[in-house]
Amino acid sequence: MEPSRGKSICVPFDSEEHYAACVADPESFRQHLTEVFGQHPELFPARIDEGFVLHDKSWSLKQQLMLRRIELKATAGVFLVRPSFLLPYMVGRTEEVEKALYLRHWGVPFDALVYGFGRDAMYWYRAEIALGRPAIVGSTVKQPEKLPGHLLADEKHTWALGQEVYVPTTVGGGCILGATVTDAASADALETAYGEFAQEARALSPTYSPKTVCTDGWEGTQSAWRSLFPTVCIILCFLHSVLQIARRCGRDRATRTLILGRVWAAYHSCTRAQFSQRLRRLREWAKARPLKGALRQMVLKLCSKGPQFARAYRFPGAHRTSNALDRLMNHQDRRFYAMRYLHGTPDATRLAVRAMALQWNFHPYGARSRRNDPTRRSPFHDLNGFEYHPNWLHNLLIASSMGGHKL
Structure with a gap:
C-alpha cells in the first residue's frame, strides 16, 4: 500500500x-x-x-x-x-508501461496503446495523469545551484471542454519548470498560476529569485512575475516585435528582406550602446522611407521599445527572444491538437499539462538530437549533468522520489 x-x-x-x-x-x-x-x-x-x-x-x-x-x-x-x-x-511494472508512455509523449492515442500493449484506454490515461502529481521543479532540478537564473514565460492558449483556457508555462535550462491551467489571463490569475513554479522553486531553494525572465508584452504576465519575484528583470521578447513587422510586409518579399535585415542587424549588436545607436538609425531610416502606415508604425514601435530590449545586455546569458520557450510550446501545441485539447475536471487538466511537462523533461533524445554530442541523454541530463537510470521512466520515477519534495 x-x-x-x-x-x-x-x-x-x-x-x-x-x-x-x-x-x-x-x-x-x-x-x-x-x-x-x-x-x-x-x-x-x-x-x-x-x-x-x-x-x-x-x-x-x-x-x-x-x-x-x-x-x-x-x-x-x-x-x-x-x-x-x-x-x-x-x-504496474515500469518495463510494462514505459514504451507506451513514451509513445504518449508523441501524442499516440490511448486506443492505439490498447491495440499495441493491451489493457484499456482508462488504464493508460490514469498512468499518464499520475506522472503529473510530483513537483515539477523538485523532480527536474536536483540541486539548488542548478536552478536556472534566466527564465522564459508565456501562456499557451488552448481549450478545455470547449472553453478557452490558458496554460502558463515557465521554461529554463531546456526544461519545462512550470505548467498549469487557468481560465483567465488577468494579472491575479496569472500570479496564482505562475505562483506554482515560485512555490516549488522556493521549496528547493528558499532564497531563489531568477535574474531575468523573458516575456511577451502582455502586462498581466509581467505584473505576475514582478509580484512573485520583485527583484527579477523583465526582458521583452525581441522576436515578437519582429514577427509583427514581418506580418505587415505581406507578400512584398523585397521590402520584407530589406527591413528585417536592418532589424536583425540591430539585434546582433555587441553592446548596449551599439544596439541603441542602430535602433536610432533604424527609426530615422523608417521615417524617411515611403513605407505603408501599418508597417511604419510597427517599425517605429519596435524602436520605441529599445530600453526594454536593451536590459538584456546587463545580464550575460539572458534570453532576448522566446525561441527556447516556443520550441517547447510547439510540442505542447502538437500534443493538445492530437488529443483534441483538454478534457475532464480542472484538476485532471492541470495534472495532464504537468505530466506533459515531466515527460518532456525526461524523454530520451533521438539519434538526430545526439548527432553532434552522443553524450546527451535528455533535458534532465543536460540540466543536471547526470541521470539516475539509463531508462527514461526509471529516471523520472527515481527523480520524483518523495514527490519531488524534501520532507
Whole structure:
C-alpha cells in the first residue's frame, strides 16, 4: 500500500532479483539504502542521516512483491521504500508501461496503446495523469545551484471542454519548470498560476529569485512575475516585435528582406550602446522611407521599445527572444491538437499539462538530437549533468522520489 502522497522513497535496484534478495535480508536492505543515500541524498527525507529503523513489511497483492517501510529515528516519520521498477500505487511494472508512455509523449492515442500493449484506454490515461502529481521543479532540478537564473514565460492558449483556457508555462535550462491551467489571463490569475513554479522553486531553494525572465508584452504576465519575484528583470521578447513587422510586409518579399535585415542587424549588436545607436538609425531610416502606415508604425514601435530590449545586455546569458520557450510550446501545441485539447475536471487538466511537462523533461533524445554530442541523454541530463537510470521512466520515477519534495 502506498503511503500518503510524498512519503514514498523511490530507489534504484540492479534488477528485481537484486531487490528480492535485499528485501528478504534486513542487513542487505539497510546497506543498499545507505549506499544510495551516500550517492544521492536528495532522494531521501531530511534527517535520515540521523538514523532509521526498518518499520514493517507487507505483501503487495497487485504485484506479488514484498515491500518494506522505514522509520526515521529523528522524526518517527514512516516512509515506503519503492523500487523504481514499480509504478506508484503498485499499478504496474515500469518495463510494462514505459514504451507506451513514451509513445504518449508523441501524442499516440490511448486506443492505439490498447491495440499495441493491451489493457484499456482508462488504464493508460490514469498512468499518464499520475506522472503529473510530483513537483515539477523538485523532480527536474536536483540541486539548488542548478536552478536556472534566466527564465522564459508565456501562456499557451488552448481549450478545455470547449472553453478557452490558458496554460502558463515557465521554461529554463531546456526544461519545462512550470505548467498549469487557468481560465483567465488577468494579472491575479496569472500570479496564482505562475505562483506554482515560485512555490516549488522556493521549496528547493528558499532564497531563489531568477535574474531575468523573458516575456511577451502582455502586462498581466509581467505584473505576475514582478509580484512573485520583485527583484527579477523583465526582458521583452525581441522576436515578437519582429514577427509583427514581418506580418505587415505581406507578400512584398523585397521590402520584407530589406527591413528585417536592418532589424536583425540591430539585434546582433555587441553592446548596449551599439544596439541603441542602430535602433536610432533604424527609426530615422523608417521615417524617411515611403513605407505603408501599418508597417511604419510597427517599425517605429519596435524602436520605441529599445530600453526594454536593451536590459538584456546587463545580464550575460539572458534570453532576448522566446525561441527556447516556443520550441517547447510547439510540442505542447502538437500534443493538445492530437488529443483534441483538454478534457475532464480542472484538476485532471492541470495534472495532464504537468505530466506533459515531466515527460518532456525526461524523454530520451533521438539519434538526430545526439548527432553532434552522443553524450546527451535528455533535458534532465543536460540540466543536471547526470541521470539516475539509463531508462527514461526509471529516471523520472527515481527523480520524483518523495514527490519531488524534501520532507
